Amino acid sequence: MRAGFPDFRLGAVLATSFTGTLSERHGEPVERIPTPDRLLDWLALYGLAVDACTGAQLDLARELRESIHAAATAAALQDGLPTAAVQVINDRSAQGRAAAVLTSEGTREWRIGSIDDALGVIAADAISIIAGERDGRLALCASPTCQAAFFDTSQSRTRRWCDMNTCGNRQKKARFNAKK
Numbered sequence: 016m017r018a019g020f021p022d023f024r025l026g027a028v029l030a031t032s033f034t035g036t037l038s039e040r041h042g043e044p045v046e047r048i049p050t051p052d053r054l055l056d057w058l059a060l061y062g063l064a065v066d067a068c069t070g071a072q073l074d075l076a077r078e079l080r081e082s083i084h085a086a087a088t089a090a091a092l093q094d095g096l097p098t099a100a101v102q103v104i105n106d107r108s109a110q111g112r113a114a115a116v117l118t119s120e121g122t123r124e125w126r127i128g129s130i131d132d133a134l135g136v137i138a139a140d141a142i143s144i145i146a147g148e149r150d151g152r153l154a155l156c157a158s159p160t161c162q163a164a165f166f167d168t169s170q171s172r173t174r175r176w177c178d179m180n181t182c183g184n185r186q187k188k189a190r191f192n193a194k195k
């Protein structure tokens with residue numbers, strides 16, 4: 016890990032963890048993949064390690080990220096999906112040539128060779144969530160400065176925050192202080 020950059024927020028769901036690399040979109044936004052190397056770090060944590068990333072590829076990744084955010088937000092609000100965002104997600108999905116590989120331990124790994132492949136995996140993950148193919152519910156974080164789209168897989172489907180350790184805690188503290 017490279018020092019001097021904002022920490023990653025690591026969630027269990029690939030696509031919405033990726034959109035979480037920009038947080039506080041409605042407050043003071045924190046960019047967690049400010050450089051190509053930092054994107055490589057993030058991808059490696061999700062089993063999508065690649066060797067190199069250019070500035071242009073980082074731009075593509077961020078464009079995909081914001082498109083997923085826009086489409087997932089619309090889906091959470093049960094609005095129509097934004098056409099431009101859908102196009103970007105589909106383009107990135109089509110560009111990727113990742114292969115799912117079953118290991119002898121019975122786990123899945125991705126065989127990828129480029130940023131395009133990694134972004135294709137993320138785009139496909141977003142598609143499966145937005146299309147409602149996975150067990151869970153898209154929702155928006157209750158923190159007013161965040162409002163990130165997240166995928167709630169809790170049994171009761173009543174999760175309120177994108178991340179318990181950050182947004183959830185901050186809201187609890189704010190309420191506690193307000194009561195004093």
Ligand SMILES: [Zn+2]
Pocket residue numbers: 156157158161162163176177178182
């Ligand atoms: Zn949040």
